[in-house]
Amino acid sequence: MDALWMVLLLVVPALLLTSSTFVFYFKKCFYVGYMMILGIVAMPLCILKSGGRDIENMRIIRNLVRHVKYFLGLRFEVSGWEHLQTEGPYVIISNHQSSLDVLGMMEVLPDRCSMIAKKELIYAGTVGMVCWLGGIVFINRKKTSDAKSVMADAAKTMQDEKIRLWVFPEGTRNQKGDLLPFKKGAFHLAVQAQAPIIPIVFSSYRSFYLTKEKEFKSGSITLKILPKIETKGLTTDDVATLTDQAYDIMRSAFLEMSGPAPLLSNGPSKH
Numbered sequence: 001m002d003a004l005w006m007v008l009l010l011v012v013p014a015l016l017l018t019s020s021t022f023v024f025y026f027k028k029c030f031y032v033g034y035m036m037i038l039g040i041v042a043m044p045l046c047i048l049k050s051g052g053r054d055i056e057n058m059r060i061i062r063n064l065v066r067h068v069k070y071f072l073g074l075r076f077e078v079s080g081w082e083h084l085q086t087e088g089p090y091v092i093i094s095n096h097q098s099s100l101d102v103l104g105m106m107e108v109l110p111d112r113c114s115m116i117a118k119k120e121l122i123y124a125g126t127v128g129m130v131c132w133l134g135g136i137v138f139i140n141r142k143k144t145s146d147a148k149s150v151m152a153d154a155a156k157t158m159q160d161e162k163i164r165l166w167v168f169p170e171g172t173r174n175q176k177g178d179l180l181p182f183k184k185g186a187f188h189l190a191v192q193a194q195a196p197i198i199p200i201v202f203s204s205y206r207s208f209y210l211t212k213e214k215e216f217k218s219g220s221i222t223l224k225i226l227p228k229i230e231t232k233g234l235t236t237d238d239v240a241t242l243t244d245q246a247y248d249i250m251r252s253a254f255l256e257m258s259g260p261a262p263l264l265s266n267g268p269s270k271h
């Protein structure tokens with residue numbers, strides 16, 4: 001009997017831990033489960049601090065999430081901190097590879113900064129509730145007119161309440177080894193708020209995180225904060241050029257940091 005227990009308690013987990021597929025699912029489940037638990041901790045803290053939905057809750061969220069990287073074996077190296085030393089509102093734009101991006105965001109998230117997210121995220125259990133408490137602006141990606149009016153309100157709030165917003169201009173997650181063409185919302189937002197844009201580029205996750213191959217190893221991620229792009233005096237007519245300008249800057253930084261994209265069957269097209 002004792003021998004059987006020995007096998008169950010030691011040998012089976014040891015075998016499982018040598019399977020990279022098992023490690024992949026284990027780490028992913030751990031990540032979601034642990035973030036849900038952190039959500040339970042965050043909710044009362046946020047409500048006690050500010051009584052409800054408030055951008056100041058992002059400080060609590062940032063502090064609670066920062067250690068999660070250690071459990072997953074991830075390291076972040078950040079360069080260009082000086083570019084975040086900007087007073088007042090701005091729009092941060094970054095590439096979006098996975099829900100793991102949240103860990104990188106929390107490494108660099110400035111004060112009074114929330115995000116734009118798809119509205120489905122509000123239903124993600126305690127994480128969704130915490131997103132709401134942290135002042136995340138939810139948009140319906142399928143209804144451009146609704147998304148535009150929500151973002152126009154957000155531009156006004158940015159000016160009135162000196163708020164920063166983080167947007168993923170690709171509009172969805174992407175692990176193709178290159179950036180997707182940018183949507184224009186982030187740039188309209190910056191022009192409407194007359195606020196600068198600060199691009200942040202995450203290096204590729206492909207050396208440690210491969211969803212198709214079911215691999216999730218330890219790894220290191222570089223976050224490169226790039227110089228701000230001014231929008232003062234720009235109007236709606238300038239949005240297309242501004243979008244192209246930001247795309248070119250971020251794409252070259254991404255390729256430089258991560259190496260060229262792997263060959264794709266139908267390569268990414270610009271806009």
Ligand SMILES: CCCCCCCCCCCCCCCC(=O)SCCNC(=O)CCNC(=O)[C@H](O)C(C)(C)COP(=O)(O)OP(=O)(O)OC[C@H]1O[C@@H](n2cnc3c(N)ncnc32)[C@H](O)[C@@H]1OP(=O)(O)O
Binds near residue numbers: 038102168170172185
């Ligand atoms: C403590 C523990 C708990 C853990 C606690 C975790 C906490 C923290 C987690 C947070 C995590 C967040 C992570 C979320 C991550 C996502 O949810 S990513 C997905 C959601 N985000 C986005 O989609 C943002 C980017 N998307 C956009 O900006 C898109 O432009 C929009 C607004 C959705 C519209 O989409 P679209 O129609 O497909 O796009 P697009 O071609 O750009 O626009 C169509 C036309 O509308 C125009 N237009 C677009 N936007 C506008 C605008 N705002 N004003 C005027 N015109 C506009 C365009 O110019 C274009 O017209 P033309 O120039 O062609 O004539």
Ligand SMILES: CCCCCCCC/C=C\CCCCCCCC(=O)OC[C@@H](O)COP(=O)(O)O
Binds near residue numbers: 035
């Ligand atoms: C309808 C349910 C929405 C997702 C539920 C996932 C539960 C996540 C729980 C813990 C993970 C913590 C990080 C949460 C933040 C995740 C944000 C995110 O990455 O959303 C996906 C969105 O950027 C793009 O989605 P699509 O690939 O375009 O679709």
